[in-house]
Amino acid sequence: KxxxxxxxxxxxxxxxxxxxxxxxxxxxxxxxxxxxxxxxxxxxxxxxxxxxxxxxxxxxxxxxxxxxxxxxxxxxxxxxxxxxxxxxxxxxxxxxxxxxxxxxxxxxxxxxxxxxxxxxSQSGYPLITIIRNKTAGNLQVSQSKFQARNESDSSLWIVPLNYVIGNGDERKLWLTNRSITVANVSSDKWILFNVKRTGYYRVNYDIDSWNQLIEILTTNHEAIPLENRGQLINDAFKLAENSLISYEIPFNLTKYLHREERYIPWASVLDSLEFLRDALQSTYLNGAYEKYVKHLVSPLYDKMWNVTNGNQLLRKLTIETACSVNYEPCTNWAENLFNEWMKKNITVPSDLRKTIFCTAIRDGSEEEWNFLWNQIKSQKTNSDIEEVFISLGCTRDTWLINKYMRNAQSGTIPWQYVPYVWQSLGQPTSLAFGFQYLRENWNSIYEAYKDKPIILKAIIQDFLYKLGTKSDLEDLTILVKKHENDFQQLAPLVQGVVDRIKARVEWSGRHLQEVEEILLG
CATH class of the missing domain: 1.10.390.10 (Neutral Protease Domain 2)
Incomplete structure (x- = not known):
């Protein structure tokens, strides 16, 4: 292995x-x-x-x-x-x-x-639902459009399915109708569909089947293929987000992670948590969420932060995550490295530049921000330049964010790097200020970039996509209506963002209390 x-x-x-x-x-x-x-x-x-x-x-x-x-x-x-x-x-x-x-x-x-x-010819993708009938010894396999915006949506796909029962061989079948029955299925073995995640669909199971998967992950996680370990958690969080299962299921699935030392599952899981991070970061549960993630990653961080050979991608991912949730050993390490770079010109590890930069800028002052800003011209590659621009947006000082936005709009920052500025605004302070700045300066922003769709696309897809409150939705609706002609050609992207913000607002009403009970319980 x-x-x-x-x-x-x-x-x-x-x-x-x-x-x-x-x-x-x-x-x-x-x-x-x-x-x-x-x-x-x-x-x-x-x-x-x-x-x-x-x-x-x-x-x-x-x-x-x-x-x-x-x-x-x-x-x-x-x-x-x-x-x-x-x-x-x-x-x-x-x-x-x-x-x-x-x-x-x-x-x-x-x-x-x-x-x-x-x-x-059809948008979106299917959700495959597996219901086991233990008495009859069969499975009911059905399909529906995932996140259908219209309850009467009749989308139907011809779906190639694969699955395993326990440690048996992989089996294949085609789902050509709304549902199909699979006979002769053992009632006491776990079932896994979409083996190695080859199918373009998500999978939901009945509660007993979910619990069997939780048990096998907890007791023998390597019985589940590498690609599926992260996929199960990714699907489960997305299903819970859409009220199709309880949040207890994805949170229980993550309990096995103290045994996981492979990169692919960890990367998939941490990506899956981004919705929760964004939904909770401006709420009273942000601290509880960070505590939960610290609980997940701190054992791995303590084991790997100083490893210099072997699992370097997992080490990088672990350090990035630990610093992002303010795990103190990680933030102290990152800030000390940045300070040594600033004072003594000691080289920063190339694979962790963005994490070190962002942590130092987030927790630092004008001195750190100005120092990093002055490093832009000395960067040798586009990826190095991107890391600096993304990190500058990590500041929590509104006046520095204002300075950054004005530098972008004035042309001080070359236009090809402006998307990085908007992409960098992701924590609550910069999101709120950036959105206010966008509303107040839309006419000049649109005039400057109307012939540069990559920038307009970044503003919508990389910035507005992160908004998530009721007031954000109201302000965005007003902005789009006021500048209807400007947004007309961007309609598909804008509608996607509006739907996303609506979903977050509705999510808070449906799930905030449930998640609170899990995180604080």
Whole structure:
């Protein structure tokens, strides 16, 4: 078994589930991405035909590939490339090349074009629900659109499913209708669907099946595939967020983490907690949330913070998280390193620059901020420059945030780096001030950037997306209505943000007390 995290991310399948699939799920949740959008202007092409649609398309291809023997998909792809070399093609030409070899693995009277049409023409993705009937010894497997905004939504996909029962072999089946019954299922063994997270869907289970998964994670977590350990928690938090299960389930799933020493599950879990972090950071529960995360990561931090070989990606992730929730050993370490850099020009570890910079700026004064600002010109790569800009936004001093925003608007900061400024505003003080600044200066901001969609997109997708209160929703609604013509071409992104803020407001009304009881109980 490879214990080095680099071995995990060099495993294409594990890396894909984390860096691509989990990212696109999060975006698809509020944008409801379709691969066949209705394009009415050039700006929408820039919005929609970017990495988002490419990521979703790659997820669907990976799912299709895993529905059949790998060699068939590879041969079909090679046949397509040979047949259509130098020619203009459509996606149906590719489907037909795969279909010619894969008929024995498809549902009866169905071809790949029919299957993939259900995924490319519909927005969003399905939720697969598993209900075990122990008396009858079967499973009821059904599908519905996840987060359907319309209760009468009739979206239906042709879904390639895979699952294991206990430590048995992987099984496959197709879900072509609303539901299907799987017979001859043992009542005393745990069940896991979406093995290795190959399918583009989320999975919910009945409460007994969830509890069996919690038990196996607690007693023998390596019985669950690496990719699924984080996926179970990711799905569970998202399901709880949408009132489909109790928050007790995802919180109970995280209890196994004191045994987990692999990067992929940890990275997936911590990404899953971002919604809670954003929802709670401006509430009275922020301290309790930080205490909970400290409880999760502090044992791993104490074990790994000074490790110089081996699991470096997990070490980096652990330090980033520990410092972000103000774990004192981590913040003291980061601030001391920054001070030594500032006073003695001692080199900061390259893989932890952003964490060290942000921690020092967040807890520091004007002296630290000005020092880091003056380092911009000496940065050698774009990623180094990005780290500095992102870290400057970590300050909690409103006048420094104001200075930062004015530097961006005045042209002191080159326009190609302005998206980093908006992306950097994420903690309560900078969010509140940044939103106020945006409302007060929208005319000049839009005039400056109307021909630079990357900046407008960053403001909406990387900044406004983080808002989450009722007053935020009211102020954003007023802003959009007041400048209706400006926002018209940005409508899909703006609507996604509005829906996201509404969901957070509704979440607080439904779940704040439940989460409070868990965090404080």
């Amino acid at each position: 490879a214990n080095d995290a680099s071995a995990e991310v060099n495993n294409w399948n594990s890396d894909f589930t984390l860096r691509i699939m989990q990212t696109i799920f999060r975006l698809d949740d509020f944008l409801e991405i379709t691969l066949e959008p209705n394009i009415t202007n050039v700006l929408q092409i820039n919005q929609l035909y970017d990495s988002i649609t490419h990521f979703k398309g790659s997820c669907l291809l990976r799912m299709l590939e895993n529905s059949m023997p790998e060699i068939l998909f590879e041969n079909g792809t090679q046949n397509f490339l040979k047949q259509w070399k130098y020619a203009t093609v459509s996606r149906n030409d590719f489907w037909n090349s795969i279909n010619a070899l894969a008929q024995d693995y498809l549902p009866p009277q169905t071809n790949i074009s029919d299957i993939m049409e259900t995924w490319s």
